[in-house]
Structure formats: structure tokens, C-alpha cells
Amino acid sequence: xxxxxxxxxxxxxxxxxxxxxxxxxxxxxxxxxxxxxxxxxxxxxxxxxxxxxxxxxxxxxxxxxxxxxxxxxxxxxxxxxxxxxxxxxxxxxxxxxxxxxxxxxxxxxxxxxxxxxxxxxxxxxxxxxxxxxxxxxxxxxxxxxxxxxxxxxxxxxxxxxxxxxxxxxxxxxxxxxxxxxxxxxxxxxxxxxxxxxxxxxxxxxxxxxxxxxxxxxxxxxxxxxxxxxxxxxxxxxxxxxxxxxxxxxxxxxxxxxxxxxxxxxxxxxxxxxxxxxxxxxxxxxxxxxx
Amino acid sequence: xxxxxxxxxxxxxxxxxxxxxxxxxxxxxxxxxxxxxxxxxxxxxxxxxxxxxxxxxxxxxxxxxxxxxxxxxxxxxxxxxxxxxxxxxxxxxxxxxxxxxxxxxxxxxxxxxxxxxxxxxxxxxxxxxxxxxxxxxxxxxxxxxxxxxxxxxxxxxxxxxxxxxxxxxxxxxxxxxxxxxxxxxxxxxxxxxxxxxxxxxxxxxxxxxxxxxxxxxxxxxxxxxxxxxxxxxxxxxxxxxxxxx
Numbered sequence: 001x002x003x004x005x006x007x008x009x010x011x012x013x014x015x016x017x018x019x020x021x022x023x024x025x026x027x028x029x030x031x032x033x034x035x036x037x038x039x040x041x042x043x044x045x046x047x048x049x050x051x052x053x054x055x056x057x058x059x060x061x062x063x064x065x066x067x068x069x070x071x072x073x074x075x076x077x078x079x080x081x082x083x084x085x086x087x088x089x090x091x092x093x094x095x096x097x098x099x100x101x102x103x104x105x106x107x108x109x110x111x112x113x114x115x116x117x118x119x120x121x122x123x124x125x126x127x128x129x130x131x132x133x134x135x136x137x138x139x140x141x142x143x144x145x146x147x148x149x150x151x152x153x154x155x156x157x158x159x160x161x162x163x164x165x166x167x168x169x170x171x172x173x174x175x176x177x178x179x180x181x182x183x184x185x186x187x188x189x190x191x192x193x194x195x196x197x198x199x200x201x202x203x204x205x206x207x208x209x210x211x212x213x214x215x216x217x218x219x220x221x222x223x224x225x226x227x228x229x230x231x232x233x234x235x236x237x238x239x240x241x242x243x244x245x246x247x248x249x250x251x252x253x254x255x256x257x258x259x260x261x262x263x264x265x266x267x268x269x270x271x272x273x274x275x276x277x278x279x280x281x282x283x284x285x286x287x288x289x290x
Numbered sequence: 291x292x293x294x295x296x297x298x299x300x301x302x303x304x305x306x307x308x309x310x311x312x313x314x315x316x317x318x319x320x321x322x323x324x325x326x327x328x329x330x331x332x333x334x335x336x337x338x339x340x341x342x343x344x345x346x347x348x349x350x351x352x353x354x355x356x357x358x359x360x361x362x363x364x365x366x367x368x369x370x371x372x373x374x375x376x377x378x379x380x381x382x383x384x385x386x387x388x389x390x391x392x393x394x395x396x397x398x399x400x401x402x403x404x405x406x407x408x409x410x411x412x413x414x415x416x417x418x419x420x421x422x423x424x425x426x427x428x429x430x431x432x433x434x435x436x437x438x439x440x441x442x443x444x445x446x447x448x449x450x451x452x453x454x455x456x457x458x459x460x461x462x463x464x465x466x467x468x469x470x471x472x473x474x475x476x477x478x479x480x481x482x483x484x485x486x487x488x489x490x491x492x493x494x495x496x497x498x499x500x501x502x503x504x505x506x507x508x509x510x511x512x513x514x515x516x517x518x519x520x521x522x523x524x525x526x527x528x529x530x531x532x533x534x535x
């Protein structure tokens with residue numbers, strides 16, 4: 001699949017934003033007054049900025065509001081709803097922290113759970129697609145959830161929780177790489193089943209239907225960066241999960257958080273880029289490119 | 291609405307005969323021609339006369355070579371377009387309701403006025419049937435020529451999809467695949483018509499007819515009976531004598 005920058009930025013930043021907001025809403029950072037505005041503003045900025053980035057890959061973004069209409073069947077529509085509901089549920093808690101209204105923390109806990117639900121809804125946009133076997137697995141929501149919560153814990157400076165979550169993230173990442181490499185073959189789609197020509201023998205591509213490029217080749221059959229996939233996988237695990245925890249344990253809190261989150265984001269972007277670049281769509285079979 | 295209808299009154303679709311398709315691409319051209327001027331945004335081309343031409347098409351013809359276990363290798367031309375699936379994953383993923391499947395005839399269509407061009411439906415389709423138009427920013431797909439098949443302004447012979455109408459070898463058939471008595475359903479039954487990628491669980495309406503087994507000429511020359519000349523009379527006697535010596 002084509003690793004479009006808008007979608008990578010969207011999923012990484014909104015995931016980090018919702019993860020951070022979950023910790024803030026749950027009361028992990030006892031802030032009040034103007035520091036609360038900065039902390040909540042950062043969380044809202046990441047989440048909303050990420051969601052805004054997602055509109056850049058639309059062909060007709062002026063009709064984006066219609067995306068709220070099909071929540072009965074569409075995960076993209078559900079994701080739009082959960083995101084907006086979550087951002088609205090978080091607002092009273094943010095005001096309470098800022099102005100010292102003393103609203104019960106239980107409201108924050110509800111909002112924190114909704115943050116996780118939003119991230120899972122985002123992941124289901126990809127996990128639901130049977131035609132991309134690597135994504136069509138429970139490990140995809142697990143991966144998005146682990147990234148969101150680990151990044152959120154790091155940004156909230158929760159050293160112990162972040163350390164525990166980083167271990168989970170590293171394990172889920174390795175699992176996602178391992179399982180993912182087997183998914184395409186396990187799905188059983190081949191050029192033979194795609195054309196039905198396995199009935200008479202083993203088919204091979206003789207001639208492509210067109211000499212130029214097309215949407216399918218650019219969007220779904222795209223092959224890029226396989227050469228460096230191994231190294232990028234190592235970078236993803238080390239930067240996203242290993243280095244940030246070490247940095248946070250060693251450096252003083254405020255500098256530690258900045259450096260740890262920066263390192264984590266390098267790993268997160270590498271992992272998310274691989275998530276798209278390594279995903280193989282079954283339509284590539286017709287073109288003999290699988 | 292992106293909820294799929296529980297059942298459709300008809301299952302209109304195509305039946306493609308891989309035995310007779312010669313790979314001439316006339317269906318590709320006819321489809322592009324008709325859909326440049328009818329339903330929705332015209333199928334656009336980018337850099338059509340330049341070094342890197344690209345365009346939107348709703349039908350593409352692949353060519354494959356197959357080596358059967360016994361017999362000579364075969365070339366199979368393989369037209370690929372929307373299969374108007376019963377369990378169409380492209381419909382249910384659509385966030386805006388632009389993608390829908392008609393309850394009356396099962397045709398899967400895109401309401402371009404509601405399409406935001408997110409491309410998720412194209413990702414969901416295993417068959418590569420949907421292409422985003424780079425000019426209009428909306429998703430294009432086979433409409434089964436919905437603006438021809440019900441069009442009373444056209445002569446009756448033309449009320450079928452442009453690809454079917456134009457096919458010079460009769461390799462494309464159009465009809466109701468839900469009616470067991472229709473001509474297309476009979477062909478499917480007679481010649482073991484099949485689904486593409488059944489493991490994807492999409493239940494395609496369109497079916498494909500497999501290539502027939504090819505005749506194999508005998509090893510001996512076709513002229514063999516004519517070459518077996520029996521001599522008679524004096525020549526026959528001479529033949530016998532010379533054979534004994």
C-alpha cells in the first residue's frame with residue numbers, strides 16, 4: 001500500500017494525542033491554572049491536528065461532514081463519531097482542571113476509556129480490510145492501542161507505567177512483524193484463485209493490461225523500501241520502545257520527556273511507514289506483483 | 291445507505307467466457323467511450339499524449355499464460371471489472387453512503403455527489419474494480435451501464451452494457467444471474483462458471499466460464515490414409531515378389 005504522509009501523520013499524531021489525553025483525563029498529571037491549559041492544549045492539539053491531517057488525502061474534503069452518516073457499517077464513520085464524542089467528553093475535565101471546578105475524576109476516567117476506543121476505531125479502518133491480509137488481524141488494533149498508550153505515558157512523564165507499556169509495545173511490534181509476514185500466504189489468495197485458472201494449470205502473467213501506470217498500481221500495488229525493511233523494523237522497536245524508557249529513567253524529568261517523546265516519534269513514524277509500505281493488497285496478484 | 295440489501299430482486303451481472311475472449315480490448319475502449327459522456331464525471335486521462343500517460347478505466351484486460359499438466363501451454367485473455375458482489379465490502383466501508391447496492395437489481399453504484407474521495411472502498415475491493423478519478427477526485431466503477439440497460443431512447447439491441455454490445459467474439463454475456471432459467475444462468479450451469487477469489491467471501495455476481503480443453507491433433511499425419519497405397523495387378527505381383535527376394 002502507498003504510505004501516504006497525510007495518513008501516517010494522522011494515525012501517529014492522533015494516536016499520541018488521545019493516549020496523552022487519556023492519562024491527563026485520568027488525573028495522572030495534577031495540573032491546575034495556566035499549566036493545565038498548556039497540558040490540555042497540547043493533547044487537543046495533537047489529536048485534532050492529526051485528525052485534520054487525515055482530510056488532506058481526500059479527493060473532495062468539502063463533503064467531509066457526510067462521513068458521520070454511515071456509522072452502522074463503516075469504521076471510518078465510527079471513528080469520526082468516537083473522536084468527536086471523546087473530544088467533547090474531555091472538555092468538562094479540561095475546564096475543571098483549568099478553573100478548579102472540582103468535577104469528579106470518574107468523568108475523566110470515562111473520557112480516558114473513550115480515548116482508547118477512538119484509537120481502536122482508527123485501527124479498525126485498516127484491520128477490517130480482508131483484501132490486505134497483513135492488516136486483517138487482531139494484532140492491528142493491539143498495535144495501535146500499544147503505540148497510543150505508550151506514547152501518552154511517555155509524554156505524561158509516567159516513567160513506571162511507560163516502562164511497562166513499552167515492553168508490551170515492543171512485544172506487539174515484533175508479533176505484528178512476525179504474524180504479518182505469514183498472513184498473505186495464510187489467506188490463500190493466489191493468481192490461480194484470483195483468475196480461477198488454477199482449474200487448468202499454473203497461470204503466469206503474459207502481458208499487463210496497460211503499459212502506463214494507473215491508480216491501482218500507485219495506491220495498492222506500490223512496492224517501496226523493501227530493501228531497508230529489516231533495518232527499519234529494528235529502528236521502530238529500538239526507538240519507539242527501548243530508548244525512550246532508558247532516557248526517561250536517566251535524564252531529569254522535563255528534558256527527559258522531550259527527548260524520550262522525540263525518540264519515540266522517530267520509532268512510531270518508522271513503524272507506521274512500514275505498516276503501509278509492507279502491506280500487500282491481493283489485487284497485486286492480477287499484475288503478478290505478489 | 292451502506293447497509294447491504296438482504297436480498298435483491300434480480301442479480302444483474304456479466305458472464306465472461308475465457309474460452310472465446312481473444313484479448314482485443316474492444317470492451318475496454320467501448321467502456322471508456324461510453325463512460326466519457328454518460329453517468330457521472332467523465333473518465334479522465336492524465337498526460338494522455340505525453341511520456342507518462344495514465345487514466346481511469348472501469349475494465350481492464352489481462353493476459354496470462356497457463357501450462358496445463360497435460361497438453362500445450364495456453365494464452366488466456368482475462369477481462370477484469372466490477373463483479374457486483376452480493377457481500378460487497380466496498381459498500382459497507384464507505385463512510386458517507388456514496389457507495390450503495392441497489393435492492394432492485396443488485397447493481398453496485400457510487401453517488402458521486404456524496405463521495406469524499408477517501409479511497410477506502412478501493413482498498414476494500416479485492417479485485418481492483420474501483421479507480422479514483424484523478425481529475426474529479428471521486429471513485430469510479432463499472433455501473434453495468436445503468437444508463438443504457440434501462441434506456442428507452444436506445445434501440446432494444448443497444449440496451450445492454452457497452453462492453454457486451456461491442457464484443458466481436460461474443461465472449462461477454464449480460465443477464466440476471468439470480469434467475470436459474472436465464473440464458474446466462476444456463477451457461478454457468480452447463481460450463482461450470484465460477485467465482486473469482488471465493489476465499490474473500492464477497493459472493494460475486496459476475497461469473498467466468500473456464501477455457502475449454504483444447505483438441506490435440508493425432509501424432510500421425512492427417513494425410514496418412516491417402517499415403518497407404520495398395521498396388522494391384524502386375525505392380526501388385528511385382529511388389530509381392532520383390533518383397534520375398
